[in-house]
Every structure is written in structure tokens, then in C-alpha cells.
Amino acid sequence: MNTLIINEIFYSIQGESLSSGMPTVFIRLTGCPLRCQYCDTAYAFTEGSKKTFDEIIGEVKKFNCNNITVTGGEPLSQRNTINLLTLLNDLSYNVSIETSNAVSIKKLDNKTIIILDVKTPASKEADKNIIDNYKYLKSMDQVKFVICNLDDTVLFSPSYEEMDIKILAENMLKDNIPARLQTQLHKVIWSDERGK
Numbered sequence: 001m002n003t004l005i006i007n008e009i010f011y012s013i014q015g016e017s018l019s020s021g022m023p024t025v026f027i028r029l030t031g032c033p034l035r036c037q038y039c040d041t042a043y044a045f046t047e048g049s050k051k052t053f054d055e056i057i058g059e060v061k062k063f064n065c066n067n068i069t070v071t072g073g074e075p076l077s078q079r080n081t082i083n084l085l086t087l088l089n090d091l092s093y094n095v096s097i098e099t100s101n102a103v104s105i106k107k108l109d110n111k112t113i114i115i116l117d118v119k120t121p122a123s124k125e126a127d128k129n130i131i132d133n134y135k136y137l138k139s140m141d142q143v144k145f146v147i148c149n150l151d152d153t154v155l156f157s158p159s160y161e162e163m164d165i166k167i168l169a170e171n172m173l174k175d176n177i178p179a180r181l182q183t184q185l186h187k188v189i190w191s192d193e194r195g196k
């Protein structure tokens with residue numbers, strides 16, 4: 001039967017991602033296998049009630065809004081979530097999912113925008129990241145890093161002969177991004193010589 005354990009369905013303004021500022025219906029699912037130290041939705045670990053897909057769609061329709069974000073908890077911790085995403089896409093909603101990178105995204109509907117929350121060391125859950133997930137990301141998907149302290153510093157490395165390191169540096173400074181710029185030193189020295 002098509003059911004899911006739902007924590008809450010609510011209408012709000014998207015507060016993050018590239019859709020920030022857009023009115024959005026949020027479907028928050030119950031359950032998460034992680035315990036990030038900064039989690040602000042621990043109430044979604046266990047609280048919720050079972051709803052059929054018909055009931056979920058009925059609630060969503062009341063808001064008369066075309067943007068839907070499926071979130072959690074970890075929404076993919078329930079197997080039926082993938083089927084709900086497909087149904088929402090079939091109903092022509094703009095669908096996104098916020099997922100923790102601890103569950104495979106391989107089987108997601110390719111119309112769903114994935115916001116992949118890659119876990120940084122200070123989350124205390126970085127060992128749960130599924131590296132295999134990155135190859136299933138589409139050009140419209142988004143990758144998010146929650147930075148807690150300097151242990152979480154991200155390394156930005158320009159693609160050799162594709163991304164100008166000066167442009168990357170100037171954009172990092174302009175946007176005040178707390179990342180560390182590096183270059184592929186072996187390519188500066190040896191270009192594309194094999195074995196180097």
C-alpha cells in the first residue's frame with residue numbers, strides 16, 4: 001500500500017538552496033539514520049503518523065502552490081518516498097528533495113531536484129557519506145555543505161585548463177567563502193604527462 005510516515009506538511013518560504021525565497025509546500029517525513037550534532041529537526045526522528053498518498057496529495061493541493069520540497073529527517077529512509085516523488089512529478093509539481101547523502105539517490109526520478117547535504121567532519125556523521133551518490137547528480141541538482149568550524153574547510157581546486165584560478169579566487173573573495181584555494185600542482189609542473 002502506498003503510505004508514508006509523515007511528520008508534518010506545511011506551507012512556508014524556502015529558506016535555503018537556489019530556490020530560496022520561493023513559497024513552497026514542505027512534506028517532512030519521519031525518520032533519520034543519522035544524528036548530526038547540529039540537527040534542528042530531531043522531532044522528526046520518531047514523531048509522525050501514517051498517511052496514504054491520496055491523503056498527502058489532498059493536503060498538498062490545499063496550499064495551491066506548485067513548489068514542493070520533500071525533507072526530513074532523512075526522507076529516503078522510507079522506501080516509498082521514491083514513489084511519492086514520481087507521483088508529484090507526474091502531477092506537474094516542481095519537486096525537490098533535501099537528502100543527507102547517507103542513502104542512495106540512484107533510483108530517484110530524474111525530474112526531482114536533489115539538494116544533497118554532504119556531511120562535513122564537524123557534523124560527526126561524515127563517515128556516512130555515500131561517495132557513489134555523486135555520479136548520479138544532474139546539472140540541476142545542488143550540493144550543500146554545512147560548515148561548523150575550520151575542520152570543515154572545503155578545498156576549491158580549479159579544473160586544469162578549464163577554470164581560471166584567478167576568476168575562482170576573485171569569486172571566493174567577493175562571496176567571502178571560507179574555503180581554501182588550491183591548484184593541481186602536479187599539472188602545473190608536468191601538465192598532463194602520464195605517471196606524474
Ligand code: SF4
Nearest residue numbers: 032034036039073100
Ligand atoms: S541528516 Fe538532517 S535530520 Fe538527520 S540528523 Fe542530520 S540534520 Fe538531522
